[in-house]
Amino acid sequence: MTADQTPHTFQVDLRGLVDLLSHHLYSSPRVYLRELLQNAVDAITARRAEQPDAPALVRLYADGAGLRVEDSGIGLTEQDVHSLLATIGRSSKRAGTDGIASVRAEFLGQFGIGLLACFVVAAEIRVVSRSARTPDAPPVEWTAREDGSYTVRTLPDIARTEPGTTVHLAARPGSGEWLTEEKVLSLAREFGSLLPYEVRVGDRAVTDLPAPWDRSYPSPAARRVALAGHCRDLFGFTPLDSIDLDLPLAGIRGVAYVLPSAVSPAQRAGHRVHLKGMLLTERADGLLPDWAFFVRCVLDTDSLRPTASRESLYEDETLAGVRDALGAAIRDWLAGLAAGAPERLEAFLAVHHLGVKSLARHDGEMLRTMLPWLPFETTDGRVSLEEFARRHPVVHYTRTVEEFRQVAAIASAQGIGVVNGGYTYDTELVERLPEVRPGTPVAELDADTVTAHLDAVDPARELALSRFLSVARATLDPLGCDVSLRSFHPLTVPALHLDDRSARHERARADAEEEADGLWAGILGSLRGSAPRARLVLNDLNPQVRRIGALDDPGLAGTAVEALYGQALLMAQRPLRPADSALLNRAFAGLLDWATHDGESHKGEKKA
The missing domain is CATH 3.30.230.80 (Ribosomal Protein S5; domain 2)
Structure with missing residues (x-):
């Protein structure tokens, strides 16, 4: 049996194609007007390539029931109509078409399906055209319907005396709103306000040049x-x-x-x-x-x-x-x-510093230009790095917002300049400050640096409080926190909680070890290192700390230390672990019990 080698031609379902255009290719029926304007402008461009002094005008007339678009473009002959309008996908702008291919780069349309887009709003499209290239040829009319049928006929000269094309659309049922004069004017201005030729809807101008x-x-x-x-x-x-x-x-x-x-x-x-x-x-x-x-x-x-x-x-x-x-x-x-x-730069950076910081990370020139101007959160307020570096011999920074909040108030009181590097891109940019400002010392702030700037307490004073400090250390040791005594400002801060990333990692490891089963507990235990622990620094200048240090009752002193620890965590805006929350509840209950018990004792004494 021999295979059929006879060539066949694809059959196109125009209804299906229109549905494809309106529901899948184009986002809205409004594009029909852009396609009409595009065809008109391209036709004028083609004519002017051959006749530079040719008129350049597009006029649109709409009444809700239909739309008429007139242009003074290149026009079409009967042969053009059969080969272009009646062949789906064929474009007069396609390479190889006489007269137009030579100026193809000047055209807006490149795909040859623009006229079909009109079927999303029109039940019928009628095109009347007269060729500028063949002025003796009579006008030709092409009429197409949404069912895929079309007719072509020549018209008497009086039907169109000048070269160009007129497109008539008859509205589809339910699509009349797209063909009202106000809608057409709005769409024409939206799409065509910068077109190079004069476009008008009725007597109203569309184009608004220069831009x-x-x-x-x-x-x-x-x-x-x-x-x-x-x-x-x-x-x-x-x-x-x-x-x-x-x-x-x-x-x-x-x-x-x-x-x-x-x-x-x-x-x-x-x-x-x-x-x-x-x-x-x-x-x-x-x-x-x-x-x-x-x-x-x-x-x-x-x-x-x-x-x-x-x-x-x-x-x-x-x-x-x-x-x-x-x-x-x-x-x-x-x-x-x-x-x-x-x-103007400061006003811009106050709003959009994040975008500039992102750019500066990857662009060395922008880093050198903008880094001194960029605002950062610091212990001096929100200032530029240039201004901050002039005020402080060393630019300290923290890697997280949490770390900055722990030390900001104390560091400022001790004269330590700290930049909050916890926001997006900030740590990376602060570390690159020496590239822009050679010789500027930049260092990450840690707990030891802060402690070193706090005043040491007189040895005799610390010796006198040795019993209290022993109780405090024993109380907080299960939480992985050491206790030290210093003198610092402001006096209103009774205690300062300090830790760094290493201390937090060690604390997280210890918490995980407690919750793990035997195998994992052993593995996590083997990872225990010599990382520094968190530290509660008690302020010897604070009256409340002095009163607590003088307590004779070890149990009450321990409860008070727990309260100071919890208060320091809250002041640093630290997230509380379950153990921390339990400690706060225990300290509150203990102090409340002590206050209540103490009050009842006094009442009894008065009665006696």
Whole structure:
């Protein structure tokens, strides 16, 4: 049996194709108008490539029941209609088509299915066209219906006397709202405000050129005000500043608006990209480096490649290059602020320091430019590293917010400058400060450093309190905490709880060992090292500590030490372990019992 070698032609279900376009390729029926504008603008571009003085006008007329779009473009002959409009996927912009291929780079459309998009709102499409290349050819009419059928006929010259094309849409049932004059005007302005040719809906203008970033203004201040208004109209916020995006080699002109409030780096950006004047997308992804999440861009380009739906950007080498170039433009803007506009820079960093810190981690130039300006939480308040380093001979830092909270008040009172390195990127940046400020000592703060800055107590005084200190050490030893006595300010702080990462790791290991079974307990026990333990530093200058130290009752003294330990943990905003919570409850109950018992004893004495 011989196989059938007869060639066959695919049969296209136009209803199914329209459903595919409206529900899967395009995000909304509104794109139909963009496709109509695109075809009209491309037709004018093609005609002007051959006739530079040809008129350039697109007019739209809508009444809810239908839409008429007229252009002064290249037009079509009857042969063009059969080969282009009646062949799905064929485009007049495709390479090899006479007259138009030579200027293909100037066209907006690249995929040849734009006219079919009109079926998402239209039951019938009628095209009347007259060719500018063959002026003697009569006008031709092509009528297509959503069932896939079409007719073609020639018309008398009077049907269209000038070259160009008119597209008539008859609304589908339920789609009339898309063809009202106000809706068409709104969509036309949204998509086509930057198109290079005059576009009007009825008598109302659509195009608004030059673009706001290309207009002349009487002063830089007037320009900033005008761009701020443009940002409000476009994005709904008043920007902190605006950044010009002028990249001739990449074919890009536009502006980036700096957000007035902090946003999450993970938040999706809403960049608006126009392709040769036509709005491509309002939600461009991948346009900027990840660190530049603090700006929203609007730009026009002729170099980026759209996806098939023309609603997003195609990820390729060109987009990667543009992304790097736009990132460099924003980086240059930041460097310019640092060099000549410190007030504007401070206002920016007060909101968006996180993005700049992220950039500085990977960009040596930005690190040198911005690190001295970046704000950090310190024992001197929120200041820049440059200012902080001028005040302190050594820049100490903690790796966690928890560590900073433990020591901030005491370190400040002792004159120790400490930077909170617990926030995102901060530790890494503080450690790199010597790269920007050579010779600046930077050191991680540990418990020994803090203790060394506290005043030692007179040996005779410590000897007199030896019994009390023995009770205190015995009380806290099960918690993995040592006790020492020092004199420090402020006097209102009775005790200071100090530990570091090594001490916390050892404490976590010990807790796990207690809860583990025999095998794991043995393994964890073998990991026990010589790591330093946490330390409760009692303040000998504090009146409350002095009264506790003078107690004769060891049990009461131990309960009071537990209370001081719990208070120190709470002051440091430390998370409490179950053992810590149990200790606090026990100390509270013990002190309450003692106070109640003591009060009853006094009452009995008075009665006697």
